[in-house]
Amino acid sequence: MESDTLRVYDQAAAAYDAEPNSVLFTETAAVLALLDLRKGDALLDAACGTGKYVREGLKGGADCVGLDFSREMLALAAAKCPGARFVRHDLMSPPLPFAGGAFGKIILAHALWHLAGVAALFAEFARLLGPGGRLVVTVTHPEAAFKRFEYRREDCPGGDEIDISKERRRYTLGEITAAALSAGLRPAAAETIQVDERLRPVLTEESYARVRGTPLILALRFDKP
Numbered sequence: 001m002e003s004d005t006l007r008v009y010d011q012a013a014a015a016y017d018a019e020p021n022s023v024l025f026t027e028t029a030a031v032l033a034l035l036d037l038r039k040g041d042a043l044l045d046a047a048c049g050t051g052k053y054v055r056e057g058l059k060g061g062a063d064c065v066g067l068d069f070s071r072e073m074l075a076l077a078a079a080k081c082p083g084a085r086f087v088r089h090d091l092m093s094p095p096l097p098f099a100g101g102a103f104g105k106i107i108l109a110h111a112l113w114h115l116a117g118v119a120a121l122f123a124e125f126a127r128l129l130g131p132g133g134r135l136v137v138t139v140t141h142p143e144a145a146f147k148r149f150e151y152r153r154e155d156c157p158g159g160d161e162i163d164i165s166k167e168r169r170r171y172t173l174g175e176i177t178a179a180a181l182s183a184g185l186r187p188a189a190a191e192t193i194q195v196d197e198r199l200r201p202v203l204t205e206e207s208y209a210r211v212r213g214t215p216l217i218l219a220l221r222f223d224k225p
């Protein structure tokens with residue numbers, strides 16, 4: 001399971017929630033609308049980090065499982081989410097340790113860029129979803145103009161000394177959709193989250209003026225028939 005990405009997240013865990021990451025938090029309402037969590041839903045938060053969507057699921061009475069490969073992230077998530085179950089597993093090592101049809105909802109938020117083999121991963125998610133289940137995936141928008149972003153301060157503290165650029169992947173929307181279709185999942189909805197006021201405090205004024213209104217995050221929903 002060793003990788004530089006794992007080392008970075010183990011190191012960054014303690015600071016991950018200390019300074020809320022405005023980029024990640026702009027998507028929350030859109031993701032919750034796409035997930036449409038109901039009381040009693042079985043939710044898997046894949047690559048759960050410190051358990052953001054597990055917490056949201058618990059609030060609505062869902063039965064929540066968080067999975068991540070970082071021990072440090074999982075320890076924080078478990079401390080913040082009494083009543084949820086957490087599992088340490090590498091998403092690139094299928095099968096995931098759950099029975100077929102175990103979940104009605106799966107969220108994979110901001111982790112696809114760390115994962116090779118989107119087709120195998122989506123096939124595994126399709127196995128885990130029961131009929132009528134849904135998968136919601138968020139990614140940096142393929143058209144996000146990040147070169148024009150200039151932050152006032154470092155956005156994600158910790159782990160900066162390790163270069164994980166070689167372990168990052170940037171999937172196109174076509175590749176993500178093809179992986180879903182070949183897994184038997186139907187594209188059902190797509191939401192673009194744009195740069196708005198919520199990002200203003202972390203960007204320099206010049207940068208905010210340049211990127212305001214441009215695409216930031218893409219949230220995709222796929223349904224299992």
Ligand SMILES: C[S@@+](CC[C@H](N)C(=O)[O-])C[C@H]1O[C@@H](n2cnc3c(N)ncnc32)[C@H](O)[C@@H]1O
Pocket residue numbers: 005006009024046047048049050051052067068069070073089090091092108109110111114115
């Ligand atoms: C940017 S964080 C997102 C965390 C959370 N989903 C959120 O939205 O706050 C990416 C997460 O993916 C996890 N991760 C990266 N590669 C992984 C892998 N191969 N298997 C399991 N988890 C992985 C990291 O440990 C980290 O917690």
